[in-house]
Amino acid sequence: MQEKRTMAWNGFLGLLLIVVLLVAGVLAIATEELALGILGGIAIFAALVLFTGVFVVQPNQARAMVFFGNYKGSVREPGFYLTIPFTSKPNVSLKVRNFNSKQLKVNDVVGNPIEIAAVIVFKVVDSAKALFEVDNYMQFVEIQSETALRHIASLHPYDNYDTDGTSLRGNTEEVAVELQRDLQARLAVAGVEVLEARLTHLAYSPEIAGAMLQRQQAAAIVAAREKIVEGAVGMVQMAIDKLKADGVIELDEERKAAMINNLMVAIVSEKPSQPIVNAGSIY
Numbered sequence: 001m002q003e004k005r006t007m008a009w010n011g012f013l014g015l016l017l018i019v020v021l022l023v024a025g026v027l028a029i030a031t032e033e034l035a036l037g038i039l040g041g042i043a044i045f046a047a048l049v050l051f052t053g054v055f056v057v058q059p060n061q062a063r064a065m066v067f068f069g070n071y072k073g074s075v076r077e078p079g080f081y082l083t084i085p086f087t088s089k090p091n092v093s094l095k096v097r098n099f100n101s102k103q104l105k106v107n108d109v110v111g112n113p114i115e116i117a118a119v120i121v122f123k124v125v126d127s128a129k130a131l132f133e134v135d136n137y138m139q140f141v142e143i144q145s146e147t148a149l150r151h152i153a154s155l156h157p158y159d160n161y162d163t164d165g166t167s168l169r170g171n172t173e174e175v176a177v178e179l180q181r182d183l184q185a186r187l188a189v190a191g192v193e194v195l196e197a198r199l200t201h202l203a204y205s206p207e208i209a210g211a212m213l214q215r216q217q218a219a220a221i222v223a224a225r226e227k228i229v230e231g232a233v234g235m236v237q238m239a240i241d242k243l244k245a246d247g248v249i250e251l252d253e254e255r256k257a258a259m260i261n262n263l264m265v266a267i268v269s270e271k272p273s274q275p276i277v278n279a280g281s282i283y
Contacts, residue, residue: 109154
């Protein structure tokens with residue numbers, strides 16, 4: 001089923017016609033003539049029948065016209081209308097809405113339990129599908145949003161420590177696009193367009209949060225140490241090359257090794273080094 005436009009007439013003209021029929025019917029009955037009384041009764045009945053076709057469309061809303069179980073179409077333009085009598089007119093909002101999912105506990109791709117939540121921004125673009133393809137489109141959006149969130153969370157690790165690739169924490173933009181694409185495929189049947197989908201909460205579950213924090217701290221310490229050692233080696237190499245280029249002192253391999261050792265200890269050590277004055281020779 002797909003939305004289509006239906007024919008609806010100006011409601012004010014329809015209301016005027018209803019008033020005319022009612023007034024004419026009352027006046028005809030008031031004459032106390034049998035023939036005119038019958039015509040007056042018919043006019044009043046016709047006015048009441050036409051009144052069942054009067055309806056109002058509010059801004060950013062759509063009303064579907066259903067005539068004895070047959071979908072005739074939808075009216076989106078706000079205004080006052082008259083349509084076929086005895087037509088039911090279910091209403092659906094076309095406004096942009098937010099849905100904040102609950103904090104879900106799922107396992108990422110490597111099996112770590114994590115807590116995750118998202119906000120979904122959506123709107124109805126097909127009133128017929130929203131009303132007739134699913135039982136309750138709002139409930140459908142909620143359930144499918146949580147299903148898509150669980151699916152995306154199970155495809156990626158919480159974080160990448162030693163490998164390249166998409167992670168939930170490190171690639172939020174890519175994960176958001178992937179979640180929106182997956183959710184749009186699920187909600188198309190309900191006539192819903194997903195405007196945005198973003199993670200609002202992401203954390204390890206409490207039972208492993210402490211261990212994962214220690215792992216992150218250890219990884220940070222190792223990365224910092226690697227940077228310090230890399231810089232220290234460059235500084236030592238620069239010092240030796242500078243001494244050699246300026247001809248300040250000639251160092252044999254043993255003295256060069258001792259100098260490298262002293263410089264590396266002084267640069268890499270977390271505590272300030274204590275100078276030692278050597279009055280003799282290493283030999």
